[in-house]
Amino acid sequence: MDASDQETMMPPLKEFLLTFFMPEKCYDQFFFYFNFMHVPCLKIVLSKTMGIFILMGIVIAPLPQICKILWCGSSYGLCLTSVFLDLMAISTHAAFCYTQNFPIGAWGESLFAVIQIALLALLIHHHEGKTIKGIFLLALFCGVMFLLASPLTPVAVVWTLYEWNVLFVVASRFFQVVSNFRCGHTGQLSILSVFLVFLGSLGRVFSSLQDTGFSFSAQMQTLACCCSWLILAQILMYWNKCTTNSKKEAQMKKDKAE
Numbered sequence: 001m002d003a004s005d006q007e008t009m010m011p012p013l014k015e016f017l018l019t020f021f022m023p024e025k026c027y028d029q030f031f032f033y034f035n036f037m038h039v040p041c042l043k044i045v046l047s048k049t050m051g052i053f054i055l056m057g058i059v060i061a062p063l064p065q066i067c068k069i070l071w072c073g074s075s076y077g078l079c080l081t082s083v084f085l086d087l088m089a090i091s092t093h094a095a096f097c098y099t100q101n102f103p104i105g106a107w108g109e110s111l112f113a114v115i116q117i118a119l120l121a122l123l124i125h126h127h128e129g130k131t132i133k134g135i136f137l138l139a140l141f142c143g144v145m146f147l148l149a150s151p152l153t154p155v156a157v158v159w160t161l162y163e164w165n166v167l168f169v170v171a172s173r174f175f176q177v178v179s180n181f182r183c184g185h186t187g188q189l190s191i192l193s194v195f196l197v198f199l200g201s202l203g204r205v206f207s208s209l210q211d212t213g214f215s216f217s218a219q220m221q222t223l224a225c226c227c228s229w230l231i232l233a234q235i236l237m238y239w240n241k242c243t244t245n246s247k248k249e250a251q252m253k254k255d256k257a258e
Helices: 003-020 024-031 039-060 062-072 080-099 104-127 131-149 155-163 165-183 191-212 216-237 239-257
Strands: none
Touching: 003 024, 024 039, 039 062, 039 104, 039 191, 062 104, 062 191, 080 104, 080 131, 080 155, 080 165, 104 131, 131 155, 155 165, 165 216, 191 216, 216 239
């Protein structure tokens, strides 16, 4: 590749890096002066990267799991308690931002994630033959969240739930880990979803350490990250068993249809 080709390719790359990862002064430090050990710029790049991890863990992570359930026609192995705790964690965050009159751009991804996780909970109920129960519980949940975001609920209650947000996350991961150990498999858990959740947890640990140091919140975020890593390890450990169970389940459905 000659110099003219490199010049043609560089502007899009530079625009991408400046948009998502670094300011122009850091771009110059890295690509003109080749100062890859410039500490302030490294911190900026790392911070922006972790921010993208957090966004992926919130917005994109539920999608592969929903797609896998729809493709396989089964929610085998997913812990419903874990899903509802995830729903509670992200919903309390959205309710807090709404009551504090934050702009929608600051918490819109949480609203999108609430819709996805609610759909995931409904799919689990549906594949367990409890569709009506699932609809009723989601309707009840929507009522509770509407009440939580209304002026009828004291601000102190919303603030307390927001502070407990990380506890909901830790409990969610814990219930899924225990469920996997009890069943001896991870069923239809999506490895891509779990990996994205792990990256998001890693990003939250970094942000907490940057903002508050090794506080209680940072410790709980670290615990949540460890639990996410443990679920990912379980998927890899039970991979062959999950593949065998999926084949058996597909064969049983085929025999039943015949």
